[in-house]
Amino acid sequence: MDEASLYEHILGISKPWFVEHIELIKDTVHVYVCCDNNLKLSCPACGKQCSRYDAKPRTWRHLDTCQFQTIVHCDVPRTDCPEHGALQIDVPWAQKKGRFTLMFENLVIDWLKELSINAVARRFNLSWNAVDRIMRDAVERGLRLRKEPDIKHLSVDEVSRKKGHRYVTVISNQQGQVINVQSGKDKDGLIRFYQGLTQTQLAAIETISMDMSPAYIHATLEQIPDAKKKICFDKFHVIQDLNKAVDGVRKTEMTNIAIDHRKSLHLSKYIWMRNEKNLTETHQQIKSQLSKVAIKTARAWAILQYAKTLWGYSYAKSAEKAWMKWYSWATKSRLTPMKTAAKSIKEKLWGIINAIVKNRTNAMAESINAKLKIIKVRAKGFRSETRYKTAIMFYLGGLTLKH
């Protein structure tokens, strides 16, 4: 095999394209590709057969040849369409207007899955913008080619981009695939997502798991038919609210407790938030000693533990009965933060009961959250919201990214 044929093979090209010659200048391999002069051209816009107008020289970076950077050169013919004028024909090894071959872009995409844009840029001696561009194009292409995703069971969750309350709303499905990302964590973002769906898609949604924030609730009630039967409040978030209430009780009690115990109650914050079975022996000892003196905190904690047992029901009626028993205990506890939390839960009990009987949690969304934390650390944060959204879809959109 001569070297021209070898490079035709490497580039994956065949007639009417062929490699005319190859040059090694300094540390770069230059591959000169030509197009058969007799090729019948058709206009890229309308497909009509046209005569050749001229040819414009272009270059593309390709995968390195051993240790040498490799550049493909070609004078790409332009058609002379009476309707569309002079247009450059497509080449099989690169995208329209692309500066890299498809194979090169695929390699960059593979590396982007493992490394930050900065690291990939250094690895390939590219500018940050060039790598960012490849990433954005890959996401756009992936979204264009995406088959209709499964949206039967959705999760809606807020995710912070930066400290200082910069949020986006992430909508994902039960398979852990991010379907859409919207700016902010207000009602409008989620409404925009729902409005982008067809009537058939909206009707196909069976459950939407979320926290108890009014923004998401109202957006869903407004846009989704029968939403009150479909909204499921996530256990994790309900427990989180109750954890905060227990902590509120602990803080108040700290000011009333004997000074000897104050420090240890102060340090015990996270002990009360953990599941009993996850406590170390030392923590269990601390908790049982504190329970004798910090009686209110211990009572609040017991109310929380009881709530945690109320998710195993199959029937709405029995779940409701159990929760109302809990509510009655919590409201009679004479612990203000617990009473407030219980009242808020009672107002939204319909959505908690939905989650229980339909067995829905935001667990997948929480795992997406955990993955996003790693992505944020790797990228050392995101300069803009657009970039953050692109990264979320790149890593978690389940898209086909490569050519």
Ligand SMILES: [Zn+2]
């Ligand atoms: Zn045309």
